Each structure stands twice: as C-alpha cells, then as structure tokens.
Amino acid sequence: MSTAVLTLRQFRYNNKAFWRNPAAAFFTFAFPIMFLVIFNALFGNAEFFVPGIAAFGIVSACYTNIAITVTVLREEGVLKRVRGTPLPPSSYLIGRVLHAIFLAYVLVAIIALFGAVFYDVDLPTSTLAPFILSIAVEAASFCALGLAMTSLIPNTDAAPAIVNALVIPTAFISDVWAPYANAPPWLQAIADFLPMKHAVDTMKCSFLPGECASAYQWFDLGIVVAWGVFGLAAAVLRFRWEPRR
Amino acid sequence: MRGIDLEVDTGEVFALLGPNGAGKTTTVEILEGHRKRTSGEVSVLGHDPGRNERAFKERIGIVLQETGVERFLTVAEAIDLFRSYYPKPRPVDEVIEVVGLKEKRDTRVLKLSGGQQRRLDVAIGLAGDPELLFLDEPTTGFDPSARRAAWTMIENLKSLGKTVFLTTHYMDEAQRLADEVAIIVGGKIVAQGSPSSLSARGEFPTKITFIRTGAHVPDIPGVKVDGDHVEFETTDAVRDLNRLTAWAADTGDPLTGLQVGPPTLEDIYLELTTKADMS
Known part of the structure; x- marks a missing residue:
C-alpha cells in the first residue's frame, strides 16, 4: 500500500477513535469554547479573548491532546504492537500529528465563527494567509512538544495532571485569559521565554490587523519554531515505545 | 539469559515452557526484534531480528503478552488498520472467522471480554498473513472453555502451514499443541524434544x-x-x-x-x- 493511502487510512481511524472517545472530544473541544463563553460573560472583552483562546485551542488540540493520547497508547501497549509491524514507527506518529493539526484547524475555525456570530469579532478574512500559516507552524511545534512531554509522564493517570500543570499557568501569563500588560516584569519575562505568548500574539495580529505592523509575525513564529525544534529533538532522543512497568 | 540454543523447523508448533521469570519473554522478544541481544547469533526466517528490517516484520506476526488496541475502534476496524501495514494481508472477515469473533465484528474493543480481546490480539497478529507467528502466553488468564477454544484456533493455524512459536507455563498446553518443546529455567534450556520423546527419556522413572x-x-x-x-x-x-x-x-x-x-x-x-x- 502506498504511503499516501496508508497515511490517509491511519488518519481516518485516528479521527474515528477520537470522536468516539467522549473525554477526549469534550476536553479538547468543549474546554476552549467554555472558557470563551465564561470569560466573555464575566469581562465582556471579546476582541481580547477570541484570539487568545484560538491560540489556546491550538495548544489544546496539539500539545495537550498528543501528550495525553500518546502516553495512553504507550501504556496500553499499542505503540509496542505497532513497532512489531512493518509500518515505520515514525509514520505512525506522523499520522497522529497530522490528525492533531487537523483538529487545531477545526477548533480555531469554531472559535472564530463563535466569536463572529455571538460577539461581533471580525473573521480574519483580510489576513487569511498569515492566519493559516501561523496555525500550521504553531500546531506542528506544539505537537512536537507534546511528543517530547510523553517521555516525562510515567503513566496514564498522571498524564492529564502533568500536562495541565504546565498549560494552565502558562495560559494565565500569556495574554490568553488575563492581560499580559498587568503582569509584573518577572512573569512577563517567563511568558516571553515560553512559546504560548508568541502564538497568542500571532493570532491577535490575524484577528486585529490594525494593531500590528504586519500579520506576519516572523519573530513570534521563530520563537515557536525554536521550541518545536527543541521538542522534536527531545522526542527523538527520549521517546519510549514500551509501557513503564 | 545464560546462553541457549534453539532450532525451530518450518510448519511446526514450538513451545517454550518454563516458570515465571525463566526467560521466556526475553527469548521471544529477542526473536521478534523487540529486544536487542547482548551476544550470540540469531537468525529468524534468514533475518537478524536485531536489525529491525521491514522485510522481516512483513513475514512475522507478533502477539505480545500485554498489549493493547485503540479502544474506540471496532474489531473489524482494528484488524483493517493493522492489515494495511502489510504487503499481502488476509481479508478482514477471514481473520475474524479464524479466531471466532464473528458475532463481535462490529463491537468496540472496549466492550470485549478479556478472552475476546486476546483473540483479537491473535487476529491482528494474523492480519498480515505471516509465515511465523509468535504467541507469548496466549491463554494466560483464560477460563477452561476459552483455553480449549484457543487451542482449537492454534491447531487451525498449524493446519494452514504456519510456524508457531509459543511460550507458556501450562504443561498441558505444550503437551497438546507442540511438536517440539524446550523447557527453560533460570535462563537456560534444561530439556528439549517432542513431548513424547521427553516422556520416554530414561532418566525419568x-x-x-x-x-x-x-x-x-x-x-x-x-x-x-x-x-x-x-x-x-x-x-x-x-x-x-x-x-x-x-x-x-x-x-x-x-x-x-x-x-x-x-x-x-x-x-x-x-x-x-x-x-x-x-x-
């Protein structure tokens, strides 16, 4: 079977399994949308929340989703089984990553439409090319970080806790739920070092092009890519295929 | 492992028998390519399993001791996914028939009983139509009727001309299924032969x-x-x-x-x- 057909079939089954798993589908999709509704109800600043939560959606669909599902697959022995087949192990993981990137696009589209329909936030139609590019780059980078994370997660039970312990505090300082401008300098320095704030900035420039010199934020994308490369290198060096027993 | 010598002929059912911790899984994982040997020579179907070649993986089927399938796929979907990795796979329904899961064809994996999941493991091992099938303790944890069903299934495989490498700690399983038995204890082979030739050895009263x-x-x-x-x-x-x-x-x-x-x-x-x- 050709690689393209193989990848497509892998993608199709990953997708089926994802939507049949209520926990995965709920936490990946309902969570960001729930945040959008609650924060708008509380603070009513949709132009702030829509781009930030769109970026958070990319992190959720890629980093959170990959780190948790791949850990579960490893601990259940699915990865070890795949490694005993002729399928190159990298193809299996690439199939997973492609599916996560697809989820990121679907999730960002839902958040953007939700913002347009309920909160009057313009769709990023005039910045469509940089918008689509930013999502692809960020999704791939956060998937790489998710793969790297799996080697630090000892078992299935610990996965959601460890993954969220990093994501949620980072979101608080990264202009997702609270303004970055209000943070003290030391917190801003941490946020500047981490990739999430830079992903948020690219989304803001896509949704609100008037506030940025260009919708192509090469510096921000560069930081995210650097983290992605770091994640990929760590994943290549440290990835485990077998359950820890 | 403390140095073992094994030879398995094409088309035979070979059983590696031993207590827990004797080195059965280590041996079988070296033969499958899951584990690297520290020394010695291994040739399986003419390949060195340690080199992880795709051509080798295409000819073998592996049923690990503890292994999983994507829980939200159905039996037929899981088999279909795995068979797509092989150049000449067997049809999904044929494989389902061999392991006796016809009634569960469209049931999700998470709804199968332990014995049914084990049969699905075997089905996935067979999906690529392997010449050689590794079965690591295929019936551990089965009730008596499930074990008998699994034995019938393994006998079916033998009649299809497959070579089966089986590990087990059940004596009756080895006696019933195997053409050749090796007993491994503490990382060493302590006896080897057909079940009847082992019984006929003079040193046993x-x-x-x-x-x-x-x-x-x-x-x-x-x-x-x-x-x-x-x-x-x-x-x-x-x-x-x-x-x-x-x-x-x-x-x-x-x-x-x-x-x-x-x-x-x-x-x-x-x-x-x-x-x-x-x-």
Whole structure:
C-alpha cells in the first residue's frame, strides 16, 4: 500500500477513535469554547479573548491532546504492537500529528465563527494567509512538544495532571485569559521565554490587523519554531515505545 | 539469559515452557526484534531480528503478552488498520472467522471480554498473513472453555502451514499443541524434544499408583502410602511390577485403580525446575 493511502487510512481511524472517545472530544473541544463563553460573560472583552483562546485551542488540540493520547497508547501497549509491524514507527506518529493539526484547524475555525456570530469579532478574512500559516507552524511545534512531554509522564493517570500543570499557568501569563500588560516584569519575562505568548500574539495580529505592523509575525513564529525544534529533538532522543512497568 | 540454543523447523508448533521469570519473554522478544541481544547469533526466517528490517516484520506476526488496541475502534476496524501495514494481508472477515469473533465484528474493543480481546490480539497478529507467528502466553488468564477454544484456533493455524512459536507455563498446553518443546529455567534450556520423546527419556522413572484394600504395604523400595493411596516410582518397571503382583497374589489385594504410566510432561517439568532451583 502506498504511503499516501496508508497515511490517509491511519488518519481516518485516528479521527474515528477520537470522536468516539467522549473525554477526549469534550476536553479538547468543549474546554476552549467554555472558557470563551465564561470569560466573555464575566469581562465582556471579546476582541481580547477570541484570539487568545484560538491560540489556546491550538495548544489544546496539539500539545495537550498528543501528550495525553500518546502516553495512553504507550501504556496500553499499542505503540509496542505497532513497532512489531512493518509500518515505520515514525509514520505512525506522523499520522497522529497530522490528525492533531487537523483538529487545531477545526477548533480555531469554531472559535472564530463563535466569536463572529455571538460577539461581533471580525473573521480574519483580510489576513487569511498569515492566519493559516501561523496555525500550521504553531500546531506542528506544539505537537512536537507534546511528543517530547510523553517521555516525562510515567503513566496514564498522571498524564492529564502533568500536562495541565504546565498549560494552565502558562495560559494565565500569556495574554490568553488575563492581560499580559498587568503582569509584573518577572512573569512577563517567563511568558516571553515560553512559546504560548508568541502564538497568542500571532493570532491577535490575524484577528486585529490594525494593531500590528504586519500579520506576519516572523519573530513570534521563530520563537515557536525554536521550541518545536527543541521538542522534536527531545522526542527523538527520549521517546519510549514500551509501557513503564 | 545464560546462553541457549534453539532450532525451530518450518510448519511446526514450538513451545517454550518454563516458570515465571525463566526467560521466556526475553527469548521471544529477542526473536521478534523487540529486544536487542547482548551476544550470540540469531537468525529468524534468514533475518537478524536485531536489525529491525521491514522485510522481516512483513513475514512475522507478533502477539505480545500485554498489549493493547485503540479502544474506540471496532474489531473489524482494528484488524483493517493493522492489515494495511502489510504487503499481502488476509481479508478482514477471514481473520475474524479464524479466531471466532464473528458475532463481535462490529463491537468496540472496549466492550470485549478479556478472552475476546486476546483473540483479537491473535487476529491482528494474523492480519498480515505471516509465515511465523509468535504467541507469548496466549491463554494466560483464560477460563477452561476459552483455553480449549484457543487451542482449537492454534491447531487451525498449524493446519494452514504456519510456524508457531509459543511460550507458556501450562504443561498441558505444550503437551497438546507442540511438536517440539524446550523447557527453560533460570535462563537456560534444561530439556528439549517432542513431548513424547521427553516422556520416554530414561532418566525419568515410571510412576505406579493404586488404591490398597487392606492394611498391607508392598515391600518395594520407595513406596509412599497416603491413606489408602499407594504410589511409587521405579526405573525398573518389569522387576517392580513383578514384585507388586506377587505381593497382591499373597495378600489378596485387588490392586484397585492400578495405573502404570510414563511421566507426564508435568512430572518432567517439576523435576527439572526443582533440580534447577537447587543447583
């Protein structure tokens, strides 16, 4: 079977399994949308929340989703089984990553439409090319970080806790739920070092092009890519295929 | 592992038998390519499994001891996904038929019982139509009827001309299924041969048992009496049976339930494993 057909079939089954798993589908999709509704109800600043939560959606669909599902697959022995087949192990993981990137696009589209329909936030139609590019780059980078994370997660039970312990505090300082401008300098320095704030900035420039010199934020994308490369290198060096027993 | 020598012929069912921790899984994982050997030579179907070649993986099927399938796929979907990794896979429904999961074809994996999941494991191992199938403790944790069903399934595989490399700690399983048995204890092979040739080995005594009627005990060395159950082992069955019948004629004991048998694979196994433990 050709690689393209193989990848497509892998993608199709990953997708089926994802939507049949209520926990995965709920936490990946309902969570960001729930945040959008609650924060708008509380603070009513949709132009702030829509781009930030769109970026958070990319992190959720890629980093959170990959780190948790791949850990579960490893601990259940699915990865070890795949490694005993002729399928190159990298193809299996690439199939997973492609599916996560697809989820990121679907999730960002839902958040953007939700913002347009309920909160009057313009769709990023005039910045469509940089918008689509930013999502692809960020999704791939956060998937790489998710793969790297799996080697630090000892078992299935610990996965959601460890993954969220990093994501949620980072979101608080990264202009997702609270303004970055209000943070003290030391917190801003941490946020500047981490990739999430830079992903948020690219989304803001896509949704609100008037506030940025260009919708192509090469510096921000560069930081995210650097983290992605770091994640990929760590994943290549440290990835485990077998359950820890 | 402390150095083992094994040869398995095409089309045979080979059983590696041993207690837990004897090195069965280590051996089978080296043969599958899941684990690197530290020394020695291994050739499986002409390939060195340590090199992880795709061409090798295309010819084998692996059923690991503890393994999973994507829980939210159905039986047919899971098999279809795995068969797509192989150049000449078997049709999904044919594989489902072989393992007897026809009624569960469209059931999600998470709704299968333990025994059904194990059969799905075997189905996935067969999906690529392998020449050689590794089964690591395929029936551990099965109830008796599920074990019998699994045995029938393995016998079906043999009739399809597959070579099967089986590990087990059940003696009856090896005796029933295997053409060739190797017993491994503490990382070493302590005996190897067909189940019947192992039983016929001279170093294992013949076992004689009967239920006595009176209070007499035959005057034969090594006789053990437990209530009315009498048992002894002998390396000279002709002499000792002669003594026994002479004693029976004298005392009038009818030798109720007299059994004279070769040692079972279980006896050999127990003998070898206790020997190895003591050495």
